Amino acid sequence: MGSSERTVFENPVVEWIDSRLPVFTMMQKEYGVFPTPKNFNYLWNFGAIAMFMLVTMIVTGIVLAMHYTADVTQSFDAVERIMRDVNGGWLLRYMHSNGGSFFFIAVYIHIFRGMYYGSYKQPRELLWILGVVIFILMMATAFIGYVLPWGQMSLWGATVITNLFSAIPLVGDSIVTLLWGGFSVDNPTLTRFFALHYLLPFVIFAVVFLHIWALHVTGSNNPLGLEPKTEKDTLPFHPYYTMKDSFGVVVFLLLYAYVVFFAPNMLGHPDNYIPANSLVTPAHIVPEWYFLPFYAMLRAITFDIGIPFTDIVIISAKLGGVITMFGSLLLWLVLPWLDTHPLRSARFRPLYKKLLILLVLDFIFLGYVGSQAADATLLGIPLSVFGLIATGLYFAYFIVILPWLSKNEKGRELPASIHEAVLAKNKK
């Protein structure tokens, strides 16, 4: 970072600083002239959009924290006070609660982009893994944040999810007591969750830094999945992509602002406007929408796995659900080694493309299953049966289909270079 070649700046103040701490040189190199493939489409905007959302969450969160109190007797009222009495408090809270949703929208699209164009493949495996780590940290942060307003869904969502850990053999119950700091989700839980909710976004920020660092070592992938070979294949990041990213952020902001101002409770659950009550469980506990597919996988396992015709249970239904849910994310971590096909982009892999789209539909269907009550039915068949099938398909895609395609899919012929592909397209 330190001793590499320095740009000379005309402005004496900038030059004075840069010769002592070359931050301007770094910015110039990484965001000014940084060579970037010239064929990006709009799916490449979502990294910048996600970054924008992370900053929005941190800024609104810090201001909210100035009005918030973590205490089971006060939190619900503190949030209501933010909504009614704090100047513009409603705006801050709606920006923060809907900001979580829009952050996830951006990141889900960003992840899909990575899968569609094979951005996780060699040499970008670590970049991808850091991305999955960010996603897991985001899930933890959002889950913990949802507990803070201390409504009914806060309490019961936290109860159900922390209880998952009790499925771990032998130490499960001690781990849950340790998480709770007591014998149920209560004041000690709320205060530690607030501390962690404040901390984790900054951990995310640090991992994002590593993620972008890794990106700037390998350079960006692009819709063709070809590595840039000559200068003709790239453009300097500024002004081309600073402009395009800004445009994308503004369009995304329009949608976000629409929801914040006109439908701020659309994505939330009304039960969370009822103060937490540890004696009454809501009839239907649902997590925030962005967790639903994973929640469906958790609930898909409703049977014990054991030695047939005996009572010996090796994996209880509860543990099975937990393993399935975490496993579904661990698969993303090892994705670069499940899909070893030499072609990156789905554009040149017709079969892969179709199956990936099926995976997305399967994932969305799982979201629907997760949103329904546990005893719901579809076409007269218990929904849990569909949940199990969809979960099976999800795992089959990663464990069976991808390795099979890697060996057997022929793929289309690649253009000679990004530049030539762009020219050929423009001629048409």
Add this chain to the structure above:
Amino acid sequence: MTADSEDRRDFLYLTGAAFGAVGVACAVAPMINSLNPAKDTLALASTEVDISAIPVGESKTVMWRGKPVFIKHRTAEEIAEARKVNVDVLPDKQSDEDRVEKPEWLVVVGICTHLGCVPVGQKTSDAHGDYDGWFCPCHGSHYDTSARIRKGPAPKNLAVPPYEFISDTVIRIG
């Protein structure tokens, strides 16, 4: 450097690293331990309940360690129903006799052993599930009149907390 001094150096590195690791573990342990239940939380760990006002067939919910405890004054039919079951067919095999101090009083922690919801069935007007006891609406677990799991994803019977009859009308839980 001679091979001998290289060996010594490796040994120093390894012992240095090992001591460092143990030191870090020792430093982290009290921080993790501080997250365990504090003394005041533990002090709330026992509670006395007057049960004289609970009519036969009804129940009462009290808080113990931040959790609801169901105290049910069972009817003769409910006791008979709980006792006629063949224990071998139960998912979590336990006889009714092992779950009560006095047959007419059932005392259990009202937390579903699946993922911790509070089952319904405390009021006579509530749903009681397929086995006349309690029903957990979260993922559909059915408990019988001894609060044993009969159907659904919960792995275990509702837990019996430690309790004793201090007198005929007062119990101490915890």
